[in-house]
Amino acid sequence: MGDPQPTAFESETVPDRSAAPASGTADQRDRADLADGTESLDTPDPAAERERIRAFIQDAVADASADGVVVNMSGGLDSTVTAALAVEALGADRVYGLILPCNKVGAPHARDAEALADALGIDHDTVHLQPLFAQFGAVAPDRFDLHDEPIRSGNAIARLRMAVAYLAANATNRLVCGTTNRSEHLLGYVTKHGDGAADLLPLGHLYKTDVRALAEELDVPAFVVEKPPTAGFLPGQRDADDLGAPYDVIDTVLRLAVDRGLDAETVAERVATEADAETVAELLARHRATAHKRAPPPMPEGRGN
Numbered sequence: 001m002g003d004p005q006p007t008a009f010e011s012e013t014v015p016d017r018s019a020a021p022a023s024g025t026a027d028q029r030d031r032a033d034l035a036d037g038t039e040s041l042d043t044p045d046p047a048a049e050r051e052r053i054r055a056f057i058q059d060a061v062a063d064a065s066a067d068g069v070v071v072n073m074s075g076g077l078d079s080t081v082t083a084a085l086a087v088e089a090l091g092a093d094r095v096y097g098l099i100l101p102c103n104k105v106g107a108p109h110a111r112d113a114e115a116l117a118d119a120l121g122i123d124h125d126t127v128h129l130q131p132l133f134a135q136f137g138a139v140a141p142d143r144f145d146l147h148d149e150p151i152r153s154g155n156a157i158a159r160l161r162m163a164v165a166y167l168a169a170n171a172t173n174r175l176v177c178g179t180t181n182r183s184e185h186l187l188g189y190v191t192k193h194g195d196g197a198a199d200l201l202p203l204g205h206l207y208k209t210d211v212r213a214l215a216e217e218l219d220v221p222a223f224v225v226e227k228p229p230t231a232g233f234l235p236g237q238r239d240a241d242d243l244g245a246p247y248d249v250i251d252t253v254l255r256l257a258v259d260r261g262l263d264a265e266t267v268a269e270r271v272a273t274e275a276d277a278e279t280v281a282e283l284l285a286r287h288r289a290t291a292h293k294r295a296p297p298p299m300p301e302g303r304g305n
Helices: 046-063 077-090 105-120 130-137 150-170 181-189 207-215 221-228 238-245 247-259 264-270 275-288
Strands: 069-074 095-099 125-126
Touching: 046 077, 046 207, 069 077, 069 150, 077 095, 077 105, 077 207, 077 221, 095 105, 095 130, 095 150, 095 247, 105 125, 105 221, 130 150, 181 207, 207 221, 207 247, 238 247, 247 264, 247 275, 264 275
Parallel strands: 069 095, 095 125
Antiparallel strands: none
C-alpha cells in the first residue's frame, strides 16, 4: 500500500461549525453482530468505494463525451461527498456547483455549501429561487394552490432546482450528477423529476450510513457529517421525523429486508433492540408504495398490429 491518497478537501480550509450536536457518525451497528449474535451485516469498504466511484464518474463523463458535471450542493452530507468525489475523478475545473436556496430555512445551509464549494476549488453560483417559486405559484391554476402545502411546495422547489441544474448542464455540455443515496432511493424519499432526476447517481448504491463512512475517508469537515439530515424546506424538519426512524435503523432494516430478502417478522426480530415491529412494517410499506419512483414509466407491451 502506498501513501494515503490526498483528498479534495486537503488544500483548503472550511469554517469550523462542529459545535453543533452530533447526530451520529459512521454506522457502527451495521458492523456489529445482529441481535441474535450469529452474523454481521456486510458494509462496503470506504477506500474501495472511493476508487470505484471515481472510476464510475470518469467513465460516465467519458461515455457521454461531456465536459464535466453539475452538482446541486445543499451543504449536506450527500451533495458534499458527491462533489468531492467528482473533483477527485475529474478535477476541480470540470465540476460546477449550484447552490439553490428558496427560503430563510435554507440560508445557513447555502452559506455552508458556498464555503464547501470554495474549499473544493470549484466554480459555483448561488441562485435564490424564492422569486421564481413565487411566480410559479402565482401562475399555477388556483385549484393547485401551493400555500400551506409543504409536500406540494417541496416537490415544486425540487423540480425548479433540477430545471436550473439541467439549464447549466445543457449550456456547458455537462452531466447532472445526482446526490441521492440508496436509503432515499429504496424509500422513495426523493421527488420525481426533482432530486430524483439525474444523469448519474454516484451514491445510489450506498446506504446513508455508508456515505457517512465514505465522508470520513474523504476528510469531509466534521460539521457536515454531524448535521442532522434534513430536506431544508421547513424549520426543524428532519429526515428521521419524515421517515419514522434514524438512518442507522432504516439502513439495517433495508439491508435485511431488501438485500437479504427476509420477511418483516424476521427483520423485526433482528432489530428488536433498535426498532419495534410497527416501525419495521411502516418502513417496508413505504418501500413497496414508492416502487413507481424506482421504475421507468410503464408502457403497453409489444408493438401492436
